[in-house]
Amino acid sequence: MTTQQLIEQIHLKNSFLCIGLDTDLEKIPPHLLKEEDPIFTFNKSIIDATHHLCVAYKPNIAFYEAYGLKGWQALEKTIAYLNKEYPDIFTIADAKRGDIGNTSTRYAKAFFEDLSFDSITVAPYMGKDSVEPFLAFTDKHTILLALTSNEGAYDFQTKLMDGKALYKTVLETSKGYTNSKNLMYVVGATKASYLAEIRNIVPDNFLLVPGVGAQGGSLSEVCKYGMNKNVGLLINSSRGIIYASRKEDYVQAAAKKAKELQSQMTRELKKLK
Numbered sequence: 001m002t003t004q005q006l007i008e009q010i011h012l013k014n015s016f017l018c019i020g021l022d023t024d025l026e027k028i029p030p031h032l033l034k035e036e037d038p039i040f041t042f043n044k045s046i047i048d049a050t051h052h053l054c055v056a057y058k059p060n061i062a063f064y065e066a067y068g069l070k071g072w073q074a075l076e077k078t079i080a081y082l083n084k085e086y087p088d089i090f091t092i093a094d095a096k097r098g099d100i101g102n103t104s105t106r107y108a109k110a111f112f113e114d115l116s117f118d119s120i121t122v123a124p125y126m127g128k129d130s131v132e133p134f135l136a137f138t139d140k141h142t143i144l145l146a147l148t149s150n151e152g153a154y155d156f157q158t159k160l161m162d163g164k165a166l167y168k169t170v171l172e173t174s175k176g177y178t179n180s181k182n183l184m185y186v187v188g189a190t191k192a193s194y195l196a197e198i199r200n201i202v203p204d205n206f207l208l209v210p211g212v213g214a215q216g217g218s219l220s221e222v223c224k225y226g227m228n229k230n231v232g233l234l235i236n237s238s239r240g241i242i243y244a245s246r247k248e249d250y251v252q253a254a255a256k257k258a259k260e261l262q263s264q265m266t267r268e269l270k271k272l273k
Contacts, residue, residue: 001088001090001118002139003141003182003206005088006055006056006090006206007230007231009055009088009089009090010055010231010269011231011269013052013053013054013055013262014262014265014266014269015053015054015055015261015262015265015266016055016231016233016234016235016265016269017053017054017055017056017234017235017237017258017261017262017265018054018055018056018057018058018090018092018208018234018235018236018237019046019050019054019056019057019058019236019237019238019241019242019258020057020058020059020060020094020210020236020237020238020239020241020242021043021046021057021058021059021060021063021078021238021242022059022060022063022238022239022242023039023042023043023059023063023064023074023242024063025038025039025067027243027246028042028243028246028250029042029245029246029247029248029250030246031248037070037073037074037077039064039067039070039071039074039078040074040077040078040081042242043059043074043078043081044078044081045250045251046241046242046251046254047078047081047082047085047086048251049251049252049254049255049258050241050254050255050258051086051089053255053258053259053261053262054089054258054262055089055090055234056089056090056091056092056234056236057082057089057090057091057092058091058092058093058094058208058236058238059075059078059079059092059093059094060094060238061075061093061094061095075115076115079091079115079116079117080116083116090118090119090234091116091117091118091119092117092118092119092120092121092143092208092234093111093115093117093119093120093121094121095107095111095120095121096121096122096123096145097111097120097121097122097123097134098122098123098124098125098126098130098131099126099130100126100129100130101129101130101133102133104122104129104130104131104133104134105133105136107120107133107134108120108133108134108136108137108140112134112137112140117140118140118141119140119141119142119143119184120134120140120141120142120143121143121144121145121186121208122134122142122143122144122145123144123145124144124145124170124174128173128177131144131174131177132177132178132179135177135178135179135180135182135183136178136179138179138182140182141182141183141184141206142182142183142184143183143184143185143186143208144170144174144183144184144185144186145185145186146167146170146171146185146186146187146198147167147186147187147188147191147194147198148186148187148188148191148210149188149189149190149191149210149211150188153188153191167194168197168198168201171185171198171201171202172201175201175202183202183205184205184206184207184208184234185198185202185205185206185207185208186207186208186209186210187207187208187209187226188209188210188211189209189210189211189212189218189219189221189222189235190211191211192218192221192222192224192225192226193221193225195207195222195225195226196225198226199225199226199228203228204228204230204232205232206232206233206234207226207232207233207234208234208236209222209226209233209234209235209236210236210238211236212235212236212237212240212261219235219261219264219265219268220264220268222235223268223271227268227272229272231269231272235261235265237257237258237261240257241254241257241258241261242254244256244257
């Protein structure tokens, strides 16, 4: 999916919602554990109930790797189902990969070619030669971790280096990478006050913003400081939607939560017009 196609979907659905598929067998409704593939069954039902309310899905790869071969097979089935049934959905492999040279190329091949994801999250700590192998896939997007929503973000990301916060150096340096137009950035919703400065550095790139909902981030604050003329935001909610209920009404409960966020986003989009 191109950036322009993503923008078109946002306006078509009046939504810039990304739903995180962080599927945990300890948290899904217990009756699903009787299924042959409970992870895929859960994912499929969530997708079928919410696809019209969101523009992206983001499986967190750790939740699949944790279950070994069965987890990886469930991930394969999930992305294949999305690509076949809902090709207008933007897919994000939340893998947080990043290594030098050919290793990054192999990571990119795994998620871009084998699994056919549209994008992948990448840790930029090792620098240019760990990021550009992902950007070499010119029809895909690379989403760099910039300023994350967790407490430990302050350990490094906001520390000053030559008088400048490290996350700002990451943003500025990455703009010089080959095919940087296909970069997106992770910026946590709990860091909404930083968004105005981030937009000064990367005014046109999309930002993937986790932390709205269960982590307490404010949608209106994120939009106030982070939205650009093309919206430029993908707001992620995971637990707040997919675990809205652990009972047999979990599908309806997830759809209700997704609709609540989508309705808020519709109001924010009207401000652009």
